[in-house]
Amino acid sequence: MSWAALLGLGVAAYALKAAGLLVLGPRASGGTALRLAGLLPAALLPALVVVNTFAGDRRWVLDARAVGLVVALALTWRRAPFVVIVAGAAAATGGVRLLG
Amino acid sequence: MDSSPPEVLATKVRRDAWVLGAAVGAFGVSFGVLATTAGLSVPQACVMSLAVFTGASQFAVVSVLATGGTLASALGSAMLLAARNAAYGVALAPTLAHRRLGRRLLAAQLVIDESTAMSTAQSGRRAREQAFWVTGIAVFVCWNLGTLAGAVAGDAIGDPEAFGLDAAFPAGFVALLVPHLRTRAGRVAAGAGAVIALVLIPLAPAGVPIVAAASAVLPALLFAPSRAREGARA
Numbered sequence: 001m002s003w004a005a006l007l008g009l010g011v012a013a014y015a016l017k018a019a020g021l022l023v024l025g026p027r028a029s030g031g032t033a034l035r036l037a038g039l040l041p042a043a044l045l046p047a048l049v050v051v052n053t054f055a056g057d058r059r060w061v062l063d064a065r066a067v068g069l070v071v072a073l074a075l076t077w078r079r080a081p082f083v084v085i086v087a088g089a090a091a092a093t094g095g096v097r098l099l100g
Numbered sequence: 101m102d103s104s105p106p107e108v109l110a111t112k113v114r115r116d117a118w119v120l121g122a123a124v125g126a127f128g129v130s131f132g133v134l135a136t137t138a139g140l141s142v143p144q145a146c147v148m149s150l151a152v153f154t155g156a157s158q159f160a161v162v163s164v165l166a167t168g169g170t171l172a173s174a175l176g177s178a179m180l181l182a183a184r185n186a187a188y189g190v191a192l193a194p195t196l197a198h199r200r201l202g203r204r205l206l207a208a209q210l211v212i213d214e215s216t217a218m219s220t221a222q223s224g225r226r227a228r229e230q231a232f233w234v235t236g237i238a239v240f241v242c243w244n245l246g247t248l249a250g251a252v253a254g255d256a257i258g259d260p261e262a263f264g265l266d267a268a269f270p271a272g273f274v275a276l277l278v279p280h281l282r283t284r285a286g287r288v289a290a291g292a293g294a295v296i297a298l299v300l301i302p303l304a305p306a307g308v309p310i311v312a313a314a315s316a317v318l319p320a321l322l323f324a325p326s327r328a329r330e331g332a333r334a
Binding site for chain 1: 115116119120123138139140144147148151152153154157161165171174175178179182183184185186187188189190191192193194196197201204205207208209211213216217220261262263264265266267268269270271272273274275276277278280281285286287289290291292293294296297298301302304305306309310313314315316317318320321
C-alpha cells in the first residue's frame with residue numbers, strides 16, 4: 001500500500017467525521033433533523049451488534065460470538081455493571097472456542 | 101444510574117471508558133499483526149491508526165489487501181464503513197457546539213463508535229461531553245499503542261479472538277443501547293436498525309448494512325412522532 005493512498009484515506013476519514021460534527025450537525029439545529037440525529041445511535045448500535053455477531057464474508061454465521069451475545073443480553077437484563085457485561089460475553093465466547 | 105451524584109457517575113464513566121479502551125487495545129494488537137502480514141510497514145500501520153483512526157475501516161482495508169483484493173475495493177469498503185462517523189458527528193454536534201473551532205477540529209478525530217455510544221448514553225450536556233472526551237482519548241491511546249505492539253511483534257502474538265475479545269464489542273454496544281430504549285421512538289429505531297442490518301448482511305458488501313441501518317430513524321419518527329423528542333435527549 002502506497003503512502004499516498006494511506007494518507008488519502010486518513011484525510012477522507014477525517015473529512016467524514018468533521019463534516020458531521022462541524023458542518024452538517026450545527027445546521028441541523030432544532031426540529032426534525034435534530035430529532036433524527038438523536039435517534040441515530042438507537043438505530044446504529046443494534047446494527048453494529050448484529051453485524052459484529054452474525055456477519056461472515058457476505059453471509060450469516062452462527063458461531064461462538066452468538067453465545068457471547070446471549071450472555072451479554074442476560075447480564076444487561078439483570079442490570080450487571082458494564083465491565084461484567086463485556087468480560088462475561090468475552091469469557092463465554094472464548095470458552096466456547098476453547099471447548100470447540 | 102441517573103439518581104447517583106454527578107461525581108459518582110463521572111468516575112463510573114472513566115472506568116467504563118478505560119475498560120472499553122483495553123478491549124480496543126487488544127484489537128489494535130491484532131490490527132497491527134494483520135496490517136504487517138498484509139504488506140504494510142510498521143510505520144505505515146502506526147500512521148494508519150493515528151490518521152484514519154476508525155477500526156472497522158482499517159480492518160477492512162488490510163483484510164481486502166491481504167486476500168488479494170484491489171486497492172480501490174479496499175479503500176471503497178473502508179469509506180463505506182467510515183461514513184457512519186459523519187452521522188455520529190451530527191449526533192454529537194449539540195454536545196460540542198459551545199467549544200471553539202480548534203477544539204472541535206481536535207474532537208472530530210475522536211468521533212467513532214465507542215465515544216458516540218458512551219456520550220449519547222449519558223444525560224445532560226456536561227456528562228455527555230465528559231464521556232465523549234474520556235472515551236475518545238482512552239480508545240485513541242489504547243488503539244495506537246496496541247497497533248504499535250502488534251506491528252512490531254508481528255505473528256509472535258496470538259489471536260485475540262481465542263480469548264473471545266471480538267464478542268466484547270457487541271456486548272459493550274448492547275449495554276450502551278439500553279438508555280436509548282426508554283422511548284418508543286428509540287425502540288422502533290433499534291428494532292428496525294437490527295432488522296435492516298441482519299437482512300443486508302448476505303446482500304450487501306461489508307459496511308453497507310451498518311450505514312443502511314441509519315435509515316431506521318425514519319420509521320421511528322413516523323410511528324412514534326410525539327415521543328421522538330425524548331428519544332433525541334435520552
